[in-house]
Amino acid sequence: MDDPEDLSRLLKKLKSYEGRPAGSGRGKDPVNAPMIRHWCEAMGDANPAYAGTDPIAPPTMLQAWTMGGLSGPAGRATAYAELLALLDSAGCTAVVATDCEQEYLRPLRPGDVITYEAVIESVSARKTTKLGTGHFVTTRMDVRAGGELAGTHRFRILKYAPAKSDRASAAARPRPVVNRDNAGFWDGVAQRKLLIQRCDACAVLRFPWLPGCGGCGSPEWTAVEASGAGTVFSYVVMHHPPFPAFDPPYAVVLIELAEGVRMISNVTGIAPERVRIGMPVELEFVRVDGGQLLPVFRAPAARVAR
Structure with a gap:
């Protein structure tokens, strides 16, 4: 799809999904000490704040309390599935997770009952990357404990049409990102x-x-x-x-x-x-x-x- 008018119409349709629900529900389990312990053991995190008689959950566990496991999430929204199907029909059949952002507003403690609401926050204009051409889709999940906002999780994917293989550049590896910290x-x-x-x-x-x-x-x-x-x-x-x-x-x-x-x-x-x-x-x-x-x-x- 390279016709400017077609691209404009597609973007208008994609933008119409911004602000629509992408899922909601209630955590299958309250925040609990065993899950905190398993997480910390897997991550090798021995911070004493996450242990003892009155632990808090590691902030990076924020999304873990909303996950549905093998049986799936508690609540689904069709708008997100419709958006992905629209991108598929436009040739953006491949997907890659690009980044996530989390904001922590208060610690979670054992016994907290978690609820969440997710929305489609933004759909980008057409972007060309080394992987291919497509659109970045960002969802925002607001996580609440007992009705109080505890944190926000943003997750971004790229839905794209894979670029054709270029054998001349096939041997080129991505270079490490060097910054002042590393x-x-x-x-x-x-x-x-x-x-x-x-x-x-x-x-x-x-x-x-x-x-x-x-x-x-x-x-x-x-x-x-x-x-x-x-x-x-x-x-x-x-x-x-x-x-x-x-x-x-x-x-x-x-x-x-x-x-x-x-x-x-x-x-x-x-x-x-x-x-x-x-x-x-x-x-x-x-x-x-x-x-x-x-x-x-x-x-x-x-x-x-x-």
């Missing part, structure tokens, strides 16, 4: 060093790089070099969707370093189907297209030959 890490990579942060106040190690300590809040820290030894904490083998820069199947791995922090990387020297949780790995640096140096992890030779 520039020291990439400076270390350039020197073939894997640097993590140590809080100057409480000595807790952390990764990825952050401007302040998540435990004590101190903004003072020191960069320390990791040994490079680690184990596979978790992993997923990617088969689909294909991405021009990578050749599936490949393993995306969560590595637990000997120092106790975790980082996402790749494991080399072994077929992806042979990666296992608990497998020891060793740091190495590899250059990819354009000379970009990246830290990855190699399975020991004895493991590969087995």
Whole structure:
């Protein structure tokens, strides 16, 4: 669809969905300590505020209390489904989640009964990205506890028509985003060093790089070099969707370093189907297209030959 008049008519239809309901309902369970504990164990978050006799829920759990599980959400709205169907009919058959934003207004505590209302907040004009051309759709969910607004969750997707494959650029990988918070890490990579942060106040190690300590809040820290030894904490083998820069199947791995922090990387020297949780790995640096140096992890030779 490239005719300007057709595009204008489509955008007018898409815009008519702004402000319409995208779902509402009541959380299937009140806020409760077991779910808080399971979440913190999975995330490795030992903040004492989330434990004890009077815990609060981690703020990032905001949307978790509204999820419907395998049986689906408590309330559905047809407007959102209609909007997605309209985009499908316009050729925007692919979808990718782009980002989410959360605003926390008050802590949630065990016993709080959660209700939520979601609306289609905005539909963008036609946008062209490397993935293809389409429209960004933003939904806003207002989460309430006992009728009081506790937080807002915005979720944004791109519904797009996939761009045609360009073999000339097939080898180009996305480049890491370097900013003032993580520039020291990439400076270390350039020197073939894997640097993590140590809080100057409480000595807790952390990764990825952050401007302040998540435990004590101190903004003072020191960069320390990791040994490079680690184990596979978790992993997923990617088969689909294909991405021009990578050749599936490949393993995306969560590595637990000997120092106790975790980082996402790749494991080399072994077929992806042979990666296992608990497998020891060793740091190495590899250059990819354009000379970009990246830290990855190699399975020991004895493991590969087995």
